[in-house]
Amino acid sequence: MKLGIDIGGTKTAAVVLGSDGTLSDQVRMPTGFGPEEVVGTALRTVARMSELAGLEPGGFESIGIGVPGAVDAGTGRVEHAVNLGVAGLDLGPRLADRLGVAVRVENDVKAAALGADHLLHGAGTRDASMAYLNLGTGLAAGIVQGGRLLRGSRGIAGEIGHIPVDPHGLECPCGQRGCLETVASGSAIARAWPSTDPLPARELFLAADAGDGAAIEVRDRFVGGVAAAVRLLVLTVDVDEVVIGGGLAALGEPLLGGTRRILEGWAAGSAFLGSIDLAGRVRIIPPGFPAAAVGAALVGGIAWPKS
């Protein structure tokens, strides 16, 4: 049995993946803040999951961790995980030392991409390619080709949120202007539609549905940015499918349907776009599916201790 853990800014989720591909129930607990607390959260999660699985803590075949920030999958080190209060942490080696079992660490969006690929294709589709488009506070994608994660030269494959798409667009915290993330992300919605609602994007979509002109404009610009991200991923990597995930995927059908309608409109105005079926390639992750935890259980590559 493989254990997958998704350490998020506020919650940590975990699942056990059986050797036959079955998933256990998902377990959630709060995430601690700061490096020691993150290690502690991971250890508590492992203890809890092994108890539920009837194993010793070191009894899992492997343990994979998805975590935000810049992850070096080759060393298990995490950096710049601002939401976790982690500037730098050798998470993989630290956990492996304590648990005596192989521990792999991957960026949470990349892990979620593997999890979404597993959901769509199971273990058996070596020819399929997909991109997981994570719409959270920011925007980033994970690309899976033939069941394997594309990490790229420096681990930044899929960082499409910082591709500018409008020279007159808003300033982005990255130092550029008009980045895709300034249009199609939770932070973009927060900036354009200030709200005290715990789910500002849902409030925005409801206000737009109710006919609020300003809300319609903000919503349409956001959905247009999501459609632009889909087009960019297909025209560059030509993936079979783009799966929308992340916190904003909870918007569900209004987001998926809106994105498809924009892509269909573009296809109607461009024979080239019409020939490549962008709308037909878009999916959305089912509500509640723990993509990053499932993917973390599946992450391949180097692990500690070196086996």
Next chain:
Amino acid sequence: MKLGIDIGGTKTAAVVLGSDGTLSDQVRMPTGFGPEEVVGTALRTVARMSELAGLEPGGFESIGIGVPGAVDAGTGRVEHAVNLGVAGLDLGPRLADRLGVAVRVENDVKAAALGADHLLHGAGTRDASMAYLNLGTGLAAGIVQGGRLLRGSRGIAGEIGHIPVDPHGLECPCGQRGCLETVASGSAIARAWPSTDPLPARELFLAADAGDGAAIEVRDRFVGGVAAAVRLLVLTVDVDEVVIGGGLAALGEPLLGGTRRILEGWAAGSAFLGSIDLAGRVRIIPPGFPAAAVGAALVGGIAWPKS
């Protein structure tokens, strides 16, 4: 010995690749117009090259053809090769029937990407990834990962020329607005800098060097578009290197240096871009290197007759 043929709009180039990786001299001849003439050009090229190599026409181990347009590498069929006067042609099967040897067909930009990868890495670098950024009349890229061409789901991987980067940009023949190709391509220069010079881009660069304000503006917008293409490729696929090729690569150092200076300027204004060394990843194909013909000789995949 493998034969590679690059059938271009006006010229056809061919090289022989020895089993030890050595290249023969390049042979060039004019390309005929229309499907029968394209087949005839290919057959004449094969006859000429086999004569030079001291082989029977069917004596090559394999024959690969790079050709513009939409190529189905799985069937050897070419469509929409406007410059060749070809609406549709079963080029692979037609040649294989006549020659009795395996014939592979690939899009010329994708073939050139393989050729550039071979030049950079030889046969032995299965971990390297690169993008070949073709600046000709249009703009497109070919992506090579671990020595293998990324074709994608429908053969459009690398079609980044039709990603819009400016909602207020120029109309593109594809039906969209502000596509990268409307900024960074030969057609973009022809539109912004009308000229009777046989090499309008070179004339433009010389006029800019001489201090012509309008030329400087057109040149800088063009080079900025090339830099944007590099950034887009790295942020999406995170290739080790981006190699500029195509007709405009003849601009040489002024194009390469100008692109690097823009990327360095962006890096100075963005810690994120500064950390990923875009300028250091850009290369330019050496003048005269027959990338598409070399790559055509290396194209893998299905061939006719099925072996």
